[in-house]
Amino acid sequence: MSQRKKLAILVGGGPAPGINAVIGAATIRCALDGVDVLGIQDGFEWVMQGNIEHVHPLTIEAVSRIHFRGGSFIGISRANPTTDPQLLENTVISLLRMNVSELITIGGDDTAFSAMRLEEKSAGRIRVVHVPKTIDNDIDLPPDIDTFGFQTARHYGAEIVKHLMVDAHTTSRWYFVITMGRKAGHLALGIAKAAGATLALIPEEFGRNVKFKAIVDTLVGATIKRLALGQRHGVAVIAEGVV
Numbered sequence: 001m002s003q004r005k006k007l008a009i010l011v012g013g014g015p016a017p018g019i020n021a022v023i024g025a026a027t028i029r030c031a032l033d034g035v036d037v038l039g040i041q042d043g044f045e046w047v048m049q050g051n052i053e054h055v056h057p058l059t060i061e062a063v064s065r066i067h068f069r070g071g072s073f074i075g076i077s078r079a080n081p082t083t084d085p086q087l088l089e090n091t092v093i094s095l096l097r098m099n100v101s102e103l104i105t106i107g108g109d110d111t112a113f114s115a116m117r118l119e120e121k122s123a124g125r126i127r128v129v130h131v132p133k134t135i136d137n138d139i140d141l142p143p144d145i146d147t148f149g150f151q152t153a154r155h156y157g158a159e160i161v162k163h164l165m166v167d168a169h170t171t172s173r174w175y176f177v178i179t180m181g182r183k184a185g186h187l188a189l190g191i192a193k194a195a196g197a198t199l200a201l202i203p204e205e206f207g208r209n210v211k212f213k214a215i216v217d218t219l220v221g222a223t224i225k226r227l228a229l230g231q232r233h234g235v236a237v238i239a240e241g242v243v
Contacts, residue, residue, distance in 0.1 A: 004036060004099070005035075005036075005099060005100075005101040005102070006035070006036040006037070006038055006098065006099050006100050006101065006102075007026075007030050007035050007036070007037050007038070007100065007101075007102040007103070007104065008037070008038040008039075008040050008055075008095060008098065008100045008102070008103050008104070009023055009026060009027070009037065009038070009039055009040065009058065009074065009103075009104045009105075009106070010039075010040035010043050010044065010047075010074065010103070010104075010105055010106070011023070011043055011072045011074060011075070011076045011105075011106045011107060011111075011133075012043040012044060012076065012077065012078065012079070012080075012105060012106070012107035012108075012110065012111030012114065013043075013076065013078060013107040013108040013110060013111050013133065013134065014076070014078070014108070014134075014135075015070075015071060015072065015076060016133050016134060016135050016148070016149030016152075016153070017070070017135075017148070017149045017152035017153065018133070018148040018149050018152070019071070019072045019073075019076070019106060019133060019149075020063075020066040020067050020068075020069050020070075020071070020072065020073050021067040022106055022131050022133070022148070023039070023058070023063060023066065023072070023073050023074060023106070024063040024064065024066050024067050024073075025067075026104055027039075027058040027059070027060065027062075027063045028060050028063065028064070031059065031060050032060075035102075036057065037057065037058040037059075038055050038056070038057060038058065038098060038100065039055065039056055039057070039058045039073070039074035040054070040055050040074065041054040041055060041056070041074055041075045042054060042074075042075040042076065042077045042079070043075070043076055043077035043078070043079050043107070043111075044077065044079040044080065044081045044091060044114065045077040045079040047090070047091050047094035047095065048079060048081040048087040048088070048090050048091045048094070049087075049090060050090045050093065050094055051094070052094050052097055052098055055098065058074075078110070080110055080114055081114055081117075081118065082113060082114050082117050088117060088118065088121050089121065091118055091121075092118060092121050092122050092125075092126065095122075095126055096122075096125060096126070100126060101125070101126060101127065102126065102127045102128075102129075103115070103118070103126055103127070103128045103129070104128075104129050104130075104131065105128060105129075105130045105131070106130075106131045106133050107130070107131075107132075107133055107134075108132070108133060108134035108136065108138075108139065108147075109134065109138060109139055109182075111130070111133075112130050112132065112139065115128045115130040116128075116130075131148075132147045132148075133147060133148055133149055134147045134149060134150070135147075135149045135150050135152075135153035135180060135187060136150070136180060136181045136182050136184050136186065136187060137150040137184065137186040137187065137190075138181065138182055138183065138184035138186065150186065150187065150190075153180075153187060154187060154190040154191055154194060155194070157179060157187065157190075157191035157194075157195075158190075158191050158194035158195040159195075160177075161177060161191055161192070161195035161197055161235060161237060162195045162196075164177065164235050165195060165196065165197065165235050168233040168234060168235050169233050171233070172232040172233050173232075173233055174223060174233060174234045174235070174236065175234075175235045175236070176219070176235075176236050176238060177191075177197075177235060177236065177237045177238065178238050178239075178240055179191060179237060179238070179239055179240065180240060181239045181240055181241050182240065182241055183203060183241040184202075184203070184204075184239070184241060185200075185201075185202025185203050185204050185205075185239040185241060185242075187239065188200055188201070188202050188237045188238060188239035189202050189237075189239075191237055192237040195235075195237075197235045197236065197237045198222065198226070198234035198235050198236060199218075199219070199222045199234065199235075199236040199237070200236070200237045200238075200239075201215065201218060201219075201236065201237070201238045201239065201242050202239045202241070202242065203239055203241035203242050206242060210242065210243075212243065215238075215242060215243065219236055222234065222236065
């Protein structure tokens with residue numbers, strides 16, 4: 001008699017709000033359908049080395065309240081099995097050794113690519129579903145759909161910038177705020193718009209190979225314009241992708 005097939009869940013990339021809600025919902029749905037669920041600890045970190053000891057069963061009891069917590073219930077890592085063909089082979093073999101026939105990956109762009117390559121490498125033996133997670137919102141989804149975690153990051157970022165706007169006015173100073181986002185400016189623009197920041201600099205406005213002088217000139221120009229209006233303060237939100 002063949003061994004019962006299992007579904008595994010892993011999380012890659014960086015932390016983002018909502019990870020535990022996805023883990024919990026997926027586990028509960030599978031458990032109700034009679035499917036065994038495994039939580040793979042620390043993303044691809046261990047399985048791509050052929051180590052299947054950092055895995056534990058996920059049950060409804062274990063995950064029913066984890067959506068109230070931050071972080072990831074099963075850990076997270078930026079380990080990428082696509083950097084070496086042997087690591088990708090190890091990952092597939094590790095999952096098959098655990099009798100995993102279905103895999104849910106939660107992560108951003110790199111994890112999505114790893115999930116695609118893993119399914120190709122498994123040649124039909126493992127079915128993979130990827131849940132896009134990134135506060136950068138830089139995955140090519142339909143225009144009206146954000147990656148989960150983005151809106152929460154935007155909200156908290158806007159609250160911080162709102163306070164900085166008050167401090168800037170009080171001290172007659174400028175503050176430069178650098179936001180995450182990799183090569184995309186969604187988070188910087190979202191925070192700046194929500195907080196009413198003085199200026200937002202995003203890579204989409206500059207194009208490729210922007211010179212540092214262009215960034216400095218833009219910030220200096222904004223400062224001079226504000227001074228001409230009698231305002232000595234301001235807050236500029238700069239996406240990390242600009243540089």
